[in-house]
Amino acid sequence: MKKTLLITGGIGYIGSHGVVAFETAWYETVIVDNLCNSSIQTLYGMEAILGYRPKFYEGDIRNTELLTQIFESHTFDGVIHFAGLKAVGESCEQPLLYHDNNVKGSLELFKCMQRYQVKKIVFSSSATVYHPGNLIPFTEESRVGGTTNPYGTTKLILEQMLEDLALHAGFQVMNLRYFNPVGAHESGKIWENPQGIPNNLLPYILKVWGGELPQVSVFGDDYDTIDGTGVRDYIDVVDLIAGHVRAYERMDDSRWKFTSYNLGVGRGISVLEMISLVEKVVGKKIPYIITERRRGDIGEVYCSPEKARGELGWKSETSIETSLKNSWNYYVANS
Numbered sequence: 001m002k003k004t005l006l007i008t009g010g011i012g013y014i015g016s017h018g019v020v021a022f023e024t025a026w027y028e029t030v031i032v033d034n035l036c037n038s039s040i041q042t043l044y045g046m047e048a049i050l051g052y053r054p055k056f057y058e059g060d061i062r063n064t065e066l067l068t069q070i071f072e073s074h075t076f077d078g079v080i081h082f083a084g085l086k087a088v089g090e091s092c093e094q095p096l097l098y099h100d101n102n103v104k105g106s107l108e109l110f111k112c113m114q115r116y117q118v119k120k121i122v123f124s125s126s127a128t129v130y131h132p133g134n135l136i137p138f139t140e141e142s143r144v145g146g147t148t149n150p151y152g153t154t155k156l157i158l159e160q161m162l163e164d165l166a167l168h169a170g171f172q173v174m175n176l177r178y179f180n181p182v183g184a185h186e187s188g189k190i191w192e193n194p195q196g197i198p199n200n201l202l203p204y205i206l207k208v209w210g211g212e213l214p215q216v217s218v219f220g221d222d223y224d225t226i227d228g229t230g231v232r233d234y235i236d237v238v239d240l241i242a243g244h245v246r247a248y249e250r251m252d253d254s255r256w257k258f259t260s261y262n263l264g265v266g267r268g269i270s271v272l273e274m275i276s277l278v279e280k281v282v283g284k285k286i287p288y289i290i291t292e293r294r295r296g297d298i299g300e301v302y303c304s305p306e307k308a309r310g311e312l313g314w315k316s317e318t319s320i321e322t323s324l325k326n327s328w329n330y331y332v333a334n335s
């Protein structure tokens with residue numbers, strides 16, 4: 001019999017790729033999403049890929065009544081928890097919004113999971129939990145804390161909450177620390193579809209290419225990096241999600257309690273390098289200006305993905321060029 005998973009934030013960028021991957025891997029998925037940073041069109045995109053529409057509840061994970069209704073209506077084997085706000089800059093402007101949405105929302109979810117004895121969870125954590133003073137590459141043993149923005153703090157709080165639940169309440173937790181997801185499903189039917197001006201670099205660059213935005217703002221060119229601009233570890237979203245399926249399957253063995261994995265490529269690309277890579281894909285110059293550093297950002301971040309390779313048998317396989325082409329295909333087909 002198929003196992004059923006609750007996918008929070010399943011209409012979002014990474015979540016929608018998660019729904020497609022888990023459905024394809026023979027799971028049944030049930031989505032809850034309040035569409036605060038996504039569009040219902042993504043549900044139709046998933047339907048076009050799968051040939052049927054996944055089950056979807058529109059609503060907020062802070063709404064206990066809604067969660068209760070969902071947990072009453074389905075027997076879940078586990079939860080893949082993507083729902084959350086993710087904009088570093090916005091989190092510095094509105095820390096309480098981030099704590100309310102990410103921490104309170106997750107707390108309501110975990111309470112409901114406990115009440116219904118659903119104890120397996122894959123959690124979307126982030127590279128932002130690592131202390132900025134660490135040497136790179138970050139490993140899972142690198143120091144956490146000293147977060148530079150409230151978004152990262154909410155992820156760290158949730159990691160600690162989940163570790164407590166694993167140690168003291170029988171939860172099994174796969175804590176996945178993402179680096180910078182890019183790319184899209186090869187069908188061109190789902191991608192990052194944020195409300196308003198994108199916070200992530202690639203959708204921003206493509207909107208500039210498409211004439212929706214005038215130029216890319218490069219936040220700082222005085223970091224201690226190859227060309228002074230921020231360096232990040234860009235991981236293809238389809239590869240990233242393959243790591244979730246591997247991680248979920250590992251929890252069939254109840255000895256897995258709480259484990260953190262870095263999901264990244266293990267190599268950094270600067271903002272200017274990224275712009276140049278996109279220019280090669282789209283065959284056009286992308287205008288940009290250098291602006292001030294963005295609050296909460298740090299210069300260079302990339303990981304060692306060796307633990308995930310060794311223990312989950314997972315590694316990134318898609319080239320950055322292919323990721324960029326898939327994103328561009330989506331953008332061209334949908335704009």
Ligand SMILES: NC(=O)c1ccc[n+]([C@@H]2O[C@H](COP(=O)([O-])OP(=O)(O)OC[C@H]3O[C@@H](n4cnc5c(N)ncnc54)[C@H](O)[C@@H]3O)[C@@H](O)[C@H]2O)c1
Pocket residue numbers: 008009010011012013014015032033034035036037038059060061062081082083084085086101105124125126127178179180181192193200
């Ligand atoms: N994209 C990245 O760069 C990145 C990096 C590291 C970690 N993450 C984490 O991965 C997860 C997914 O990120 P994404 O890039 O797909 O973001 P996204 O904004 O595209 O998706 C998140 C989804 O969650 C929904 N959501 C937010 N708050 C909700 C709430 N209270 N109730 C119900 N739905 C809610 C949004 O509407 C959206 O559809 C997030 O938790 C994010 O913090 C993302």
